[in-house]
Amino acid sequence: MKQLLVKDIQKLLQGELLNGSVDWHVRHAIYYERHDLTHSNTLIFVNKNDSINWQAINNKGPSLVISDKPINELKNALGNTTVIRVRSIMQAYWTFIDYYRGLFQIPVVALTGTCGKTTTKEMIKYIVSKEWPVQASVSSKNEPRQSLPYLTGIEKDTKAAVFELGLGNTGNIKHQCMIYKPTIGIITNIGVHHLDGCKNLEGYIKAKSEIVEGLSNEGTLIINADDENTKKIPLHSFKGKVITFGVQGQADFKAANIQFTNNGMKFQLHVSNKTYSVSVPGFGEHQVYNALAAMAAVKEMGLTIEKAIAHLRSFKQMARHLEFSSGIEGSTIIDDTWTNNPTSVEAALKVLDTIGKDKKVILLLGDINRLGNFEKKYHREIGTMVAKRNIHMLITIGTKAEEIANQAIKERTKAEVHIFKDVTGVLDVLKSKIDSDTIVLIKGPMSSKSMIEFANSLKK
Known part of the structure; x- marks a missing residue:
């Protein structure tokens, strides 16, 4: 952050000085209870309803508190904390934002x-x-x-x-x-x-x-x-x-x-x-x-x-974004556990259309979250995408992902289909199928630590 003089911030926000000095600089800015207070010389926006730990703020001092709390509460500030009271914390916040961006x-x-x-x-x-x-x-x-x-x-x-x-x-x-x-x-x-x-x-x-x-x-x-x-x-x-x-x-x-x-x-x-x-x-x-x-x-x-x-040309591909690795038994593991939505699943399947030619392709697909009332619809559409492709094995993990498997079966997929509630037992199914001609795509939500850990376990 570009350092700002507290005196200038007081003038900008038209606030009343209740405690401390204005002759020093802030080098950080946070909103109390939304961000961690980790530095000294921090400007802290404090909402009227926030419960203030004055000792913690003072320990990180010098600190600058901007708030519209009642004066009697703000006068509890300790010696290493400057307090400026404003009429409206939201107005002060946006005034500061506009000012800082305009610099x-x-x-x-x-x-x-x-x-x-x-x-x-x-x-x-x-x-x-x-x-x-x-x-x-x-x-x-x-x-x-x-x-x-x-x-x-x-x-x-x-x-x-x-x-x-x-x-x-x-x-x-x-x-x-x-x-x-x-x-x-x-x-x-x-x-x-x-x-x-x-x-x-x-x-x-x-x-x-x-x-x-x-x-x-x-x-x-x-x-x-x-x-x-x-x-x-x-x-x-x-x-x-x-x-x-x-x-x-x-x-x-x-x-x-x-x-x-x-x-x-x-x-x-x-x-x-x-x-x-x-x-x-x-x-x-x-x-x-x-x-x-x-x-x-x-x-x-x-x-x-x-x-x-x-x-x-020298950009490094991000981890868990269709990340290719050597896997157990000489297989190829594609870790795509960063995010999971219908668009990214389709993109991953399109990659397999090229990379997976003349290979044994195994899909591990997890739940897709945040689809609201359309959850079953879009999981079924993925099942349709899978059924149209030359997939050797489909493994779904999670209760929502069952719809993918059921739809693929309904549309007579050639894939061998397995349905799991979680990753328990998945490795036992894979062990007998994986070899040097196998590509395994693991696609799941970033919230699923178990799928992320399972993907890592398959890599050499």
């Missing part, structure tokens, strides 16, 4: 999408970090509550920022855009997820489209030209710049001649009447889409396409 005239990228957003964000971060100091959200920790520490992670020397937007409910993306004020927005794709919070697919698409509202009319929107649900987002009122990426039809950043290589994907990039050869680690057509979105973003941020391609 930086840098490209800020915000990403959303059903699949690929973490990988695309990591690609952008990796490419840009080779040239500039960059601030970014950590891994897939994209909850709205993380937005304040992520924003204040922008420092004096930061030249760019890239943030992944989490979506659990309607309004989440709008909230995060109000904090980050992105100059570039990306929608990787819109499949099916979080229907419990958004009620149905239409609500989910509308929630994703909040990123368009979050961009100013000077902003740039980067979207997947091939994605049918993304096409449903109304853009007629958006006056900013729109950049498309895709494989199938017309797109500003288009990939052609896509090939699988030993380490990932290779393709020809067509952009601005020029053609480039691109290599990216990680298997699957979806990885090509991720790379296209990343290159479009870094070009818009001010880097050349040549530099983007050069840096992308």
Whole structure:
């Protein structure tokens, strides 16, 4: 965080000093009871209903408490704590957010999408970090509550920022855009997820489209030209710049001649009447889409396409994202336990269509969560996808995933089908089937520690 003088913060928020000194600097900012207090010189927003541990705050001092609690409560502060009382904590919070974001005239990228957003964000971060100091959200920790520490992670020397937007409910993306004020927005794709919070697919698409509202009319929107649900987002009122990426039809950043290589994907990039050869680690057509979105973003941020391609070549594929490993008995294990939704399952199956040719293919599929009232529908659709393919064995793990197995059986899959409540006993079934010609795909939710541990147990 760029250090700020407490005196200036008091003036900005028009608050009343109740305790301590204003002649020192804050270097961190948190919202009490939402974030851990781990540093000294921290600005702490305290809600009226929060119960304050003054001793803990004082121990990390000097600390600055901003609150709209009654004066008699705030006067319990100890000597190492400065207290400024404001009329409204929410007004003070947003005033501070707007002020701090306004200190930086840098490209800020915000990403959303059903699949690929973490990988695309990591690609952008990796490419840009080779040239500039960059601030970014950590891994897939994209909850709205993380937005304040992520924003204040922008420092004096930061030249760019890239943030992944989490979506659990309607309004989440709008909230995060109000904090980050992105100059570039990306929608990787819109499949099916979080229907419990958004009620149905239409609500989910509308929630994703909040990123368009979050961009100013000077902003740039980067979207997947091939994605049918993304096409449903109304853009007629958006006056900013729109950049498309895709494989199938017309797109500003288009990939052609896509090939699988030993380490990932290779393709020809067509952009601005020029053609480039691109290599990216990680298997699957979806990885090509991720790379296209990343290159479009870094070009818009001010880097050349040549530099983007050069840096992308050494990008390290993320763990548990269709991660290939040598497994027991000489088999190939594909660990895809990072996330689980219908779109990512389909992407994984498409990779198997190529990688699994002339191989014995075994699928381990776990529950898909957060599908609301459409849970059975989408599990059955996956069962249909499996039944159409040359799969040798299907193993489902979890009560929800049973629908996958039952639907595959109903559609007369050629696969040998096994249904398990949990991973207990799965290895016994696999042992007699696995050999050097076997590919095992393990696809489950990141919340399932047992499936993650089981995937690890199969690797050499």
